[in-house]
Amino acid sequence: EDQVTQSPEALRLQEGESSSLNCSYTVSGLRGLFWYRQDPGKGPEFLFTLYSAGEEKEKERLKATLTKKESFLHITAPKPEDSATYLCAVNAGNNRKLIWGLGTSLAVNP
Amino acid sequence: GAGVSQTPSNKVTEKGKYVELRCDPISGHTALYWYRQSLGQGPEFLIYFQGTGAADDSGLPNDRFFAVRPEGSVSTLKIQRTERGDSAVYLCASSPQGEDGYTFGSGTRLTVV
Numbered sequence: 001e002d003q004v005t006q007s008p009e010a011l012r013l014q015e016g017e018s019s020s021l022n023c024s025y026t027v028s029g030l031r032g033l034f035w036y037r038q039d040p041g042k043g044p045e046f047l048f049t050l051y052s053a054g055e056e057k058e059k060e061r062l063k064a065t066l067t068k069k070e071s072f073l074h075i076t077a078p079k080p081e082d083s084a085t086y087l088c089a090v091n092a093g094n095n096r097k098l099i100w101g102l103g104t105s106l107a108v109n110p
Numbered sequence: 111g112a113g114v115s116q117t118p119s120n121k122v123t124e125k126g127k128y129v130e131l132r133c134d135p136i137s138g139h140t141a142l143y144w145y146r147q148s149l150g151q152g153p154e155f156l157i158y159f160q161g162t163g164a165a166d167d168s169g170l171p172n173d174r175f176f177a178v179r180p181e182g183s184v185s186t187l188k189i190q191r192t193e194r195g196d197s198a199v200y201l202c203a204s205s206p207q208g209e210d211g212y213t214f215g216s217g218t219r220l221t222v223v
Contacts, residue, residue: 032210034210036214042216042217043203043214044214045214046212046213046214049210049211087152087153089152089153091210095165095168096141096143096165096210097155097158097166097168097169098153098155099155100154101152102150102151102152103152
């Protein structure tokens with residue numbers, strides 16, 4: 001069965017303290033891995049799509065990487081406005097539905 | 111508008127009633143998706159439209175749930191004989207054809223009492 005597991009469930013950082021979030025996946029055929037950010041009361045906001053092992057993408061303080069088993073979302077020198085839940089999802093097979101992890105709730109203290 | 115619009119933002123209904131949730135996607139986006147999200151969970155796929163047709167409705171939990179997109183733009187998710195277990199945030203997303211990154215709306219929070 002296709003599965004996505006995110007860790008840790010929750011992470012608290014001090015402003016400027018870099019860290020990484022993990023998304024491990026078990027799918028029959030990966031067609032894309034997605035990172036989204038979700039603020040309370042809002043829908044998920046698209047961050048990145050990764051398609052093949054070794055691929056990396058960056059946006060401001062965020063960098064996403066992909067291997068054959070997992071993806072990391074690296075947060076460099078985070079700011080309080082980076083506080084949110086970060087969700088990982090995969091697209092497997094010949095359809096367009098995404099399978100989602102439970103998310104990592106990130107809190108960045110000033 | 112520039113984003114995906116969902117109405118209403120909140121809906122409280124009594125068990126057994128019928129509800130309709132509306133999604134207005136970004137203009138020109140041919141793909142439209144419905145997901146639902148319970149507290150502390152990731153979104154759960156319901157249905158995907160490409161144009162006017164449902165390309166994949168495998169996530170609809172049972173025959174009480176139905177969705178339409180008659181003109182290839184606005185979509186309506188319809189739930190009959192609502193149950194307390196239907197309470198969740200219903201999210202709609204859209205994307206241009208061939209693109210994988212969805213744009214989500216803010217969702218409709220459905221509470222069945």
